[in-house]
Amino acid sequence: MKSVVYLDNASSSFPKPPGVIRAVTRALAKTGANPNRAGHALGRAASRIVFETREALAELLRLPNPERIIFTKNATEGINLALKGLLRRGDRVAISGLEHNAVIRPLTSLRKRGVTVDHAPLTVHGLPDPRRIPDVKLMVTVTGSNVTGALADVEALAAACRKKGVMLMLDTAQTAGAVPTGFGAADIVAGTGHKALFGPQGTGFVWFREGVEPEPMIEGGTGSLSESAVMPPFWPDRHEAGTLNTPGIAGLGAAVRYLMRRGVEDVRAHEVDIMRALLERLRNDERIVTYPPFEPEARASLLLFNVRGMDPAAVGEALDRQGIAARVGLHCAPEAHRFLGTFPAGGVRVSPGPFTTRRGVARFFDALHRVLKGR
Numbered sequence: 001m002k003s004v005v006y007l008d009n010a011s012s013s014f015p016k017p018p019g020v021i022r023a024v025t026r027a028l029a030k031t032g033a034n035p036n037r038a039g040h041a042l043g044r045a046a047s048r049i050v051f052e053t054r055e056a057l058a059e060l061l062r063l064p065n066p067e068r069i070i071f072t073k074n075a076t077e078g079i080n081l082a083l084k085g086l087l088r089r090g091d092r093v094a095i096s097g098l099e100h101n102a103v104i105r106p107l108t109s110l111r112k113r114g115v116t117v118d119h120a121p122l123t124v125h126g127l128p129d130p131r132r133i134p135d136v137k138l139m140v141t142v143t144g145s146n147v148t149g150a151l152a153d154v155e156a157l158a159a160a161c162r163k164k165g166v167m168l169m170l171d172t173a174q175t176a177g178a179v180p181t182g183f184g185a186a187d188i189v190a191g192t193g194h195k196a197l198f199g200p201q202g203t204g205f206v207w208f209r210e211g212v213e214p215e216p217m218i219e220g221g222t223g224s225l226s227e228s229a230v231m232p233p234f235w236p237d238r239h240e241a242g243t244l245n246t247p248g249i250a251g252l253g254a255a256v257r258y259l260m261r262r263g264v265e266d267v268r269a270h271e272v273d274i275m276r277a278l279l280e281r282l283r284n285d286e287r288i289v290t291y292p293p294f295e296p297e298a299r300a301s302l303l304l305f306n307v308r309g310m311d312p313a314a315v316g317e318a319l320d321r322q323g324i325a326a327r328v329g330l331h332c333a334p335e336a337h338r339f340l341g342t343f344p345a346g347g348v349r350v351s352p353g354p355f356t357t358r359r360g361v362a363r364f365f366d367a368l369h370r371v372l373k374g375r
Contacts, residue, residue: 009353023254053253062182078206085214089114149299199252
């Protein structure tokens, strides 16, 4: 059997840099202790892993106050912490037209508690228009859509929201580690470790600007103020109850350091080059439907397409039989597919990563050619 051409990095990056695997293994085999709990050498080593990863992540993403980074098991948990910890009955929220269910579902739950949720005035690509910020408590947007790839103008949005007195929350799942943009001008930043940051699954984070104070979502032991029946008032302990995923955080730290050495700019240049090749070939085939934006520099490293007259699930299955790993369906983002007009069938998404090669892309095109011949 041929090796798999992995084109599903928007779901979870693969392969991981070797240093990530070594760091996870080392944390399990050599450290093993619970961070922030014990004064012995192994406990201190575990605490150091968590501290150094928090510092490195803040540096990479240009987030001030590293102690305001809360480690979670994924972006979804961080988004839930922010939304449910900050929003109350009578609050108003504006969202983009491209949000993932990680945002849609908790907001749907909050609607039942009296929170009003509407779409912000949108650009042609379905993202909030910085020139038309509504009167709301919170604006929520993806920084890069996991369906269309469209990139938000983070700096313009942050400036416009700040001027209007609106809090801005960013879901950076598709851009953190892949697009050289700092996020420190926002008020809340949620992200995941296992996508473009190259970390293990089960790692994520949420960061809050100083002065933004959500209620804890989970309460329990922290290793600090153990005599108190309530959560500590200081960060990050206030929001990190229970044992952290130290091996995963160790892997995330190694991944962030890899990105710092390689440079996010280098990752971006490689992915833009691959995206250009995909766009040129697919857009020039009348049997294929592609979706804007069409400039590789204006999108994250993913491309949705459909084959005319074929169900996307059948296309994905045919590609899979030939060793091409793509993602089909609604991509946990039905709102984005409604915006595109691809709901309910969805589409086929290919998402190259930093380790995708031109040879792999050629194999994808060969496999797709056979699919088109046999339809």
